[in-house]
Amino acid sequence: NAGVTQTPKFQVLKTGQSMTLQCAQDMNHEYMSWYRQDPGMGLRLIHYSVGAGITDQGEVPNGYNVSRSTTEDFPLRLLSAAPSQTSVYFCATHAGTSGSYEQFFGPGTRLTVL
């Protein structure tokens, strides 16, 4: 099992460009989420999903869109990249209230916006 995978590992964008960060899991978890981690700080929740077709905003959702068409995939879209979005992005999954609360993180995507 691959667990949680993310692509790309690194990305450099120019201000105003758009892109999609991919996240996939083969753990059959209902709950998926995106966090960002700025240097020297803890992770902050961007968006999350409690199942296919259901998404909701986290603490810092502005500038990002998500969708959840399948259990396995939860892409994060940057609509118009800004330097303030330079960060490391982690996708995570967990089984939710029907199972363990333990969250499993992907390897991260390091994004730089110039």
Next chain:
Amino acid sequence: GENVEQHPSTLSVQEGDSAVIKCTYSDSASNYFPWYKQELGKRPQLIIDIRSNVGEKKDQRIAVTLNKTAKHFSLHITETQPEDSAVYFCAASGMDAGNMLTFGGGTRLMVKP
């Protein structure tokens, strides 16, 4: 929403000493409190967690204590080793927001040989 504060931000100990990291949370409805270890350039890795119906949990050299009344929880590492050097994050979650985590700001632990 939930707010988690973590102290200290940096901690330096001698190998073999104990290390204690403390966190406070604001939402009395939070019921799950994990601790993560993150090495440079890596993803956070769960090292221990505790649910609100338990006051203490231990796993070898690592223990976590929870005081629900005071809304604080602590990580205790005994007999520290150089490989314990990393950034440690506490977090809290509850039934709201899909059991998603609110993280503390992190503690950089340095274990000197």
